[in-house]
Amino acid sequence: MHPNYRLEWSRFQENMTTEFLERQADLVKKYKGAHQFIMHDHPGAFRNDIDERAIAQFIDYPGMNIYHYDQDKSDGLRISLFGSFARSLKPGNYLVPETNAASIGWNSADQLPPYDGQLRLNFYSHIGSGANLISYWHWHSLHTGIEQYWRGILPHDLKPGRIYNEVSRIGNERARVGKELVNLTKRNKVAILYSIDSQNGLIQQRFDNNMEGFVNGPYESGNDSYLKIINRFYKALYDLNIEADFVFPDGKNFEKYDMIIVPPLYIASDKLLQQLNQYVLNGGHLILNFKSGFADENSKIRDQVMPGALSEICGFTYNEFSSLRDRIPLKGDPFQVGDKNFVEQWAEFIVPTTAKTLAAYDHPFFGKYAAITRNEAGKGVVTYFGTVVSLEILKKVLRNSLDELKLIGADQNLPEKLKVKHAFDASGKAVHFYYNFSDNIMEFKYPYKTGKSIIDNTMVEKNGLIQFDPWDVMIIKEE
Amino acid sequence: MHPNYRLEWSRFQENMTTEFLERQADLVKKYKGAHQFIMHDHPGAFRNDIDERAIAQFIDYPGMNIYHYDQDKSDGLRISLFGSFARSLKPGNYLVPETNAASIGWNSADQLPPYDGQLRLNFYSHIGSGANLISYWHWHSLHTGIEQYWRGILPHDLKPGRIYNEVSRIGNERARVGKELVNLTKRNKVAILYSIDSQNGLIQQRFDNNMEGFVNGPYESGNDSYLKIINRFYKALYDLNIEADFVFPDGKNFEKYDMIIVPPLYIASDKLLQQLNQYVLNGGHLILNFKSGFADENSKIRDQVMPGALSEICGFTYNEFSSLRDRIPLKGDPFQVGDKNFVEQWAEFIVPTTAKTLAAYDHPFFGKYAAITRNEAGKGVVTYFGTVVSLEILKKVLRNSLDELKLIGADQNLPEKLKVKHAFDASGKAVHFYYNFSDNIMEFKYPYKTGKSIIDNTMVEKNGLIQFDPWDVMIIKEE
Amino acid sequence: MHPNYRLEWSRFQENMTTEFLERQADLVKKYKGAHQFIMHDHPGAFRNDIDERAIAQFIDYPGMNIYHYDQDKSDGLRISLFGSFARSLKPGNYLVPETNAASIGWNSADQLPPYDGQLRLNFYSHIGSGANLISYWHWHSLHTGIEQYWRGILPHDLKPGRIYNEVSRIGNERARVGKELVNLTKRNKVAILYSIDSQNGLIQQRFDNNMEGFVNGPYESGNDSYLKIINRFYKALYDLNIEADFVFPDGKNFEKYDMIIVPPLYIASDKLLQQLNQYVLNGGHLILNFKSGFADENSKIRDQVMPGALSEICGFTYNEFSSLRDRIPLKGDPFQVGDKNFVEQWAEFIVPTTAKTLAAYDHPFFGKYAAITRNEAGKGVVTYFGTVVSLEILKKVLRNSLDELKLIGADQNLPEKLKVKHAFDASGKAVHFYYNFSDNIMEFKYPYKTGKSIIDNTMVEKNGLIQFDPWDVMIIKEE
Structure with missing residues (x-):
């Protein structure tokens, strides 16, 4: 097809969606309360038929569904990439309305539930990228319909099990430390x-x-x-x-x-x-x-x-x-x-x-x-x-x-599967996230200012040696 | 598509065919003579859109077209699998209205006529599974139309050749021993x-x-x-x-x-x-x-x-x-x-x-x-x-x-390509079929009661050593 | 589909085109001047829906677009094969209305412009097969439309560059020696x-x-x-x-x-x-x-x-x-x-x-x-x-x-990538074309009668040693 015409056509397609959503947003703005906000739920980033940047301009929060690999392919890459993209659409924070609870897929052929610990690691991976909400699709596995195998926090038997227990742990931690991790900002170069x-x-x-x-x-x-x-x-x-x-x-x-x-x-x-x-x-x-x-x-x-x-x-x-x-x-x-x-x-x-x-x-x-x-x-x-x-x-x-x-420093000398992210909290304190995306125990020397490991509420000295369980996370906030 | 709806749809499809065939069978039953019977010709087993089990209930014989590999892939597996299925649809015997005469295919690209001896080996393989009829598609190779290369007993030149000679040998043996091999029964465990x-x-x-x-x-x-x-x-x-x-x-x-x-x-x-x-x-x-x-x-x-x-x-x-x-x-x-x-x-x-x-x-x-x-x-x-x-x-x-x-005995210790089947004739005598699906000569010790090799009409003693030509068959009926 | 009907259908398709073109040719013949001729431009040889032989009978010249590989796959094979075919449609010479100027393709993914020297080598490869015209598609690279990347003699910047310089060299040589290379005839066995x-x-x-x-x-x-x-x-x-x-x-x-x-x-x-x-x-x-x-x-x-x-x-x-x-x-x-x-x-x-x-x-x-x-x-x-x-x-x-x-002689002992073609000019003199389809220097002994290398206008003795640059050509006309 004619390349010039085709490009214009793609812009026409994008604009159709943008204009439709803007009209909807205008309606909602008229009637919503001051405590309410508008989010649009994107099913993934870099869509060639949706102008995500344009849409972000008239809503309060970009929402980004981030479905990722688990098991041996778990590496946090998709979470970070889509997170970076969502965060940049409208500088600030973003929401994750949907992400993997258990195995996903529109059929039974590619069911890959997370290994023990991966669900929690992924949760903090979203947070470290600036997400203000992580919500799982969905509560319980459906018994009928095309999403029978897009499994939820509860299995089909509706009884709390392994996944529920991991989510429960995450929820308890969030209740305790969540306020320290909301509205984080980035100063990327x-x-x-x-x-x-x-x-x-x-x-x-x-x-x-x-x-x-x-x-x-x-x-x-x-x-x-x-x-x-x-x-x-x-x-x-x-x-x-x-x-x-x-x-x-x-x-x-x-x-x-x-x-x-x-x-x-x-x-x-x-x-x-x-x-x-x-x-x-x-x-x-x-x-x-x-x-x-x-x-x-x-x-x-x-x-x-x-x-x-x-x-x-x-x-x-x-x-x-x-x-x-x-x-x-x-x-x-x-x-x-x-x-x-x-x-x-x-x-x-x-x-x-x-x-x-x-x-x-x-x-x-x-x-x-x-x-x-x-x-x-x-x-x-x-x-x-x-x-x-x-x-x-x-x-x-x-x-x-x-x-x-x-821009090269200690972060660039960490072991391959040990990832790190940095952010600042509302008061400007630096927060350092360390993630072990492997099934091995790892060690590293913490190179930043002395701070508090906020999940277990212990102090970590500058240059202190830190040991890490497989698929574990550590979040240190400078004093 | 919705999995629940789709399953119901597949049942609807199956029922359409079942009901149509049942109506046809009812009509034929009204007018056919006592010496006549009703067969339905299935083009293969395990069809997901045909309920073969339901259809079998109102006809006299299941008919099963069994097209199989020949040459180096000749192993009798398809003949046995489809035979087992046909035999079980309506317990008793079944007919094979179509099977390979020579090379098959709707075009010229996959022509694989049997090696010498394979046609006869396949014939007795059907019989040993309980078939009461083996009929070849078709008499002579067609000169026009889509089945030009679904070759028959006669080549396109219409002159008796290699395949005709094999069929002729089979026919002569059948005339001699066929009555001993009809209406066989199985006692599988x-x-x-x-x-x-x-x-x-x-x-x-x-x-x-x-x-x-x-x-x-x-x-x-x-x-x-x-x-x-x-x-x-x-x-x-x-x-x-x-x-x-x-x-x-x-x-x-x-x-x-x-x-x-x-x-x-x-x-x-x-x-x-x-x-x-x-x-x-x-x-x-x-x-x-x-x-x-x-x-x-x-x-x-x-x-x-x-x-x-x-x-x-x-x-x-x-x-x-x-x-x-x-x-x-x-x-x-x-x-x-x-x-x-x-x-x-x-x-x-x-x-x-x-x-x-x-x-x-x-x-x-x-x-x-x-x-x-x-x-x-x-x-x-x-x-x-x-x-x-x-x-x-x-x-x-x-x-x-x-x-x-x-259920483990002598049969399980035969050489890999020596297959055996068992059946009982109308008078209850055990019949043992041995097949050499290889191009090597094979030897084995016959472990059952002394019986008669019914093709060459010789006696075989229990524990007697039997030698076998490539692609040959031996059928022993206990005394 | 029915093979007999389908063959007839293919002939019907071919005839539609033949008859249409014949009617067009008849119209043109009525009005064209004596100095004008009719060519049909075939987009490639051996088309299964075009009867090229039939069409050749009522036109003056078959035209054959010969697009070929370049770079490491440059070997002259397509030029020779399509040339042989075009030359035989209506015994005599043929025209090449289109061939590669630079990289070709309806998109950007398979751009393979010729290495230095290949354009000229290809030109003489057409000539040696009996072509009377070689014309490039096209003059300059297009900035819009589906053929944006079917590049011309000029790049998109419209400035003479590498390709232009090669074509210019070809054109200068043609002006000098073209008359010696037109209306060549073949005496293949x-x-x-x-x-x-x-x-x-x-x-x-x-x-x-x-x-x-x-x-x-x-x-x-x-x-x-x-x-x-x-x-x-x-x-x-x-x-x-x-x-x-x-x-x-x-x-x-x-x-x-x-x-x-x-x-x-x-x-x-x-x-x-x-x-x-x-x-x-x-x-x-x-x-x-x-x-x-x-x-x-x-x-x-x-x-x-x-x-x-x-x-x-x-x-x-x-x-x-x-x-x-x-x-x-x-x-x-x-x-x-x-x-x-x-x-x-x-x-x-x-x-x-x-x-x-x-x-x-x-x-x-x-x-x-x-x-x-x-x-x-x-x-x-x-x-x-x-x-x-x-x-x-x-x-x-x-x-x-x-x-x-x-029919086996010296030609059959040349190095692998050294190709040779033979023709006769209007006066019956033998012309020998040698092509080096490699990026190595090559040597060979010229085995025919003493003649003139017509591009550089030097004499070549029978049995004289000839040295050849990569992607170079030598044309010798016997005295």
Whole structure:
């Protein structure tokens, strides 16, 4: 189908929903009491047919249903990703109207109830991301209908069991410490730019051929080019224990962040490109990806030498590109990642002007072009990926950039499955959440100011050694 | 779709056909002569949209088209499975209106004519299962139309050839010994419960994720959860040279059998569960599978502690279950099957009350639950599979149970591809059929009473050594 | 669907298009000037719904869009195959109205622009096959619409770049030497019989089960049984540096060729079979494939002993056949191809009368039948493949037959990726085209009469050593 028309059609679809919801919200506002609020319940994030950002503007709270994997795939990634997204839609907190109670699914074939402890770990994972409410779907397992196997807190026999007991423990803890964990705020230094138009533009003009994506949770096809890159960058940050917000093509709040990561910004207005220029010139560190700036807001390919209005800050040009049929190594394994030294799917024929080549292709033809570049422009820096790099290369490049920005610290040296999140309570006190997403006991040294472990109400000294049970959580609030 | 409504819809579909055929049968009965009989020609067994059991009640003979694999996949399994099913629909004998003459298929792409000798071996395989007629589709290969490549006894050149010569040999033998092999009866001690409702219930609420099934013949998708278990148990019995009948949810004839195997009886009325209870209490050995008793006759999940009305005879309860993403070993390889020591797809969280745990999962979380149990109840025994076990484990567990019932003998020690069947002629004499489903010469010691090899009219002594050509058959009738 | 009706339907479809185009051509002929000509632009060869041969009869030039692979898959095969086909539709020359300028594709996911030098190599590859025009689709890359990524000579920035420079070089060379390369003629000794009816007949009655085919270019499914065999034989010839024409079921020009290769001629009239008989009796060498002569022009399977009217010249009969589930070796590896000693997919049960068995199956059952035979009939020879042989076996058998016909020479000893084509100019002078389809430098000894390298205007002595750049071409015209 005609790509220009199709993009416009996707916007028409989004607007239908936005306008309908806004009319509903207006009605409710007329009659609701001051103690009441309006939430819209999103069935998941990054929907290509719903403009979640627009909807957030006229409601009080974004609600985000966050269904995730459990058992051996339990890692908190989906909870954090969707949480970051919901939190950024309308800066503040968000609600989780639905999440896994037990096993989920519209049929009996994929029933994966949580292991012991995972339900509680997930609860605090939501909280650590800024959720103000976690509510389970649903109370008891249904005996009839299509959700017979979307199991509730009670089994079909309606008798309190293993799941009920875990929820009961969570409820008791919440009653005790909940007030300390509500309305938390974040002060993240890294943001990712999410463009629903680029998602839709790349659904038609995808750059990859069945690249293996990072499917971060159930009911995700993993086949969408754009979301694969979002997931890949978020996964790299999550592995590095770096928390991130999202920003949007309206250009708001760019200046709050030391680093903005831009997944392929295939669709962009002149104004947005100008805002990205300004961000860099003012001192920001932009992580740009291939295909950014390629088409305008009508999916019309620009008739400029690429990357068009970004050429100056990027410090290079290209006017050809190629799909990569096979993985290609980077010359000299510049990031020391051994058998992960490969790029794939796409290569822009980048010829630097002022940019420094961070990595080039090890290939007779593509070898003359740059694969990853770095350019200083104004007070800022642009790091550009002209290709899809392996996750390991991605983490190395990001870590180098974060290091320049002095964002690398103790968190980045924790064991792999020990995750950490940070927030501030209403009085401005720092709260540190530690999560053990493994079935092993773990140890680590607590590096922040002396504080109180708020669940068991004990003091934790700076540099004190902390031991952790499998699937356990620890929340420390600085004094 | 709504599972309850869908099950009812499948019953409506079945009834449409049943009522139509019954009306036709009534008409024919009015006018047919006493020497004539009514047969319905089923295109295959275990159809989920045809209630074969109901139809059998108003006709004289079930007719079952049995198309099977030939060449290297020739093993008699489909002939026996469909034969057992047809024979049990209306206890007595059955007819085979269609079976492979030569290669079959609606196109040219899967033409697999039998190797020399296989046609005759298959003929006696039908007979040994109780067939009273074997008729080939069709006389000569058609030159036009969609069945151009469903080849007949004569090739397209209409000249007698290899296939004709084999059929001619069969015909000559039949003329000579056919009267000795008609109206044979079976005295099997093992039955399998077939529930068309459970098949339909599990089409919607399947328990497996693309589990590899035992496809026993052509034109079978092998994708139906319930039929995979039927096929798996029948295959295990067939490998053990144990013949079996089928019983149905009407509960008739349960008492005739020492052992009843119950594939996942997902849909069951209270009455049927009561009959199974009674069978055990009266001394029967029930082999029960996971999900049995879970839903009532409307596909409504029961609100009892599971396995509901079967809990007492099972000697355990469960109220959770999980899909198994990966194969899990049983703790300690209790059946000594080496690399076949695994279970898969499904695990019920079984907590025994009176049952003995025959096998438990080797897994940090599932390890606390029983995988296979055995419980004595009244005069009987229930062996329960809470998971899908490997074929090798299945054979070991079944063999142990059969041994307790004194159903293990010489047949179970024959070489792998030497199959045996038993029947009784009109005068009550035992007939033993031996089949060599291989291209090797085989030897075995005949363990039954001295009898006559009825094809070549020679005597065979008890314990006499018999030598067998590839794809050959031997039929011995006791004196 | 009914195979007979379906074949007729395919002919009806073809005729609709033929008649429509003929009416259009008649209109144009009325009004066009003497200097003008009529071309029809075919979007690719071997279309099963377009009778390209019939259409060629009332136009001046067949036009053939030849889109091909580039980069590492660049081998000239598609250019040669489609070129041979176009050239044979109406003996003479053909035009290429569209071919790759840069990367092609209706979306961004499979962009593979040529490596340096490939564009020019492809240009001369068309010319060497007899093309009189090569025209690129298209001038500049489009900024909107479904062909946004079917890139042109100019990139989206509309500035001359790498591709433009290559086209410019080609254009300059053409201005200089084009007159020497127009209206070239071929004197090939080998032809392949293409039967659109057999293609359609075998779409319904295919003989293979997902056999891996030789996909020779983009936008080809590779799933059509008949085309797989066409491609396989053409690939074998191309690998041997043997150029071939196509002949058609109208039987014209058979006598011009020393060898005619007949892919499965599933649909054939009595007359065509008679013409093939005559070709052999008069001294031709026929390479026949399985299923030839099986059905008449109505897709009715013949009621003769097979291969029917071809039996006499073949020197054997068969009346059964089998699909081959697995690859089967030939007894004794008669062609010395090691792990490529296998046949697959199909086996006719061939019993020779006068034919010599060139190879038999190494199999307990199929072993009694011949796999490949050779029979002398009249002054000619029939080599028959009763099965699908590996590409390596195919090349060996073809090479043996070509050797008998004295068609093996220096061309057949060139390095693998060095291809050669031969033609004659208007004055009858021989022109030799050499192509280096690799990224290595290559050397070879020029074996023909002393001539002039027409691009660089230097003399090349007979037996002179020639050195070749990667992706380079050399064209030598004998004095």
